[in-house]
Amino acid sequence: xxxxxxxxxxxxxxxxxxxxxxxxxxxxxxxxxxxxxxxxxxxxxxxxxxxxxxxxxxxxxxxxxxxxxx
Numbered sequence: 001x002x003x004x005x006x007x008x009x010x011x012x013x014x015x016x017x018x019x020x021x022x023x024x025x026x027x028x029x030x031x032x033x034x035x036x037x038x039x040x041x042x043x044x045x046x047x048x049x050x051x052x053x054x055x056x057x058x059x060x061x062x063x064x065x066x067x068x069x070x
Contacts, residue, residue: 004019039064
């Protein structure tokens with residue numbers, strides 16, 4: 001819990017207001033047996049420090065979920 005408070009202490013006010021809803025959604029997923037796919041697990045394992053070009057990211061998301069094009 002301390003880590004959460006440390007992260008949130010210097011954020012804009014609207015961010016901490018969203019946290020309870022996010023936690024509720026996570027708990028609902030747990031109760032309903034939500035499981036990440038293997039691909040989602042791989043994506044989640046990426047380091048936040050790992051830089052991704054925005055075009056690369058958009059193309060990757062487009063190819064998986066949408067029909068976005070520039």
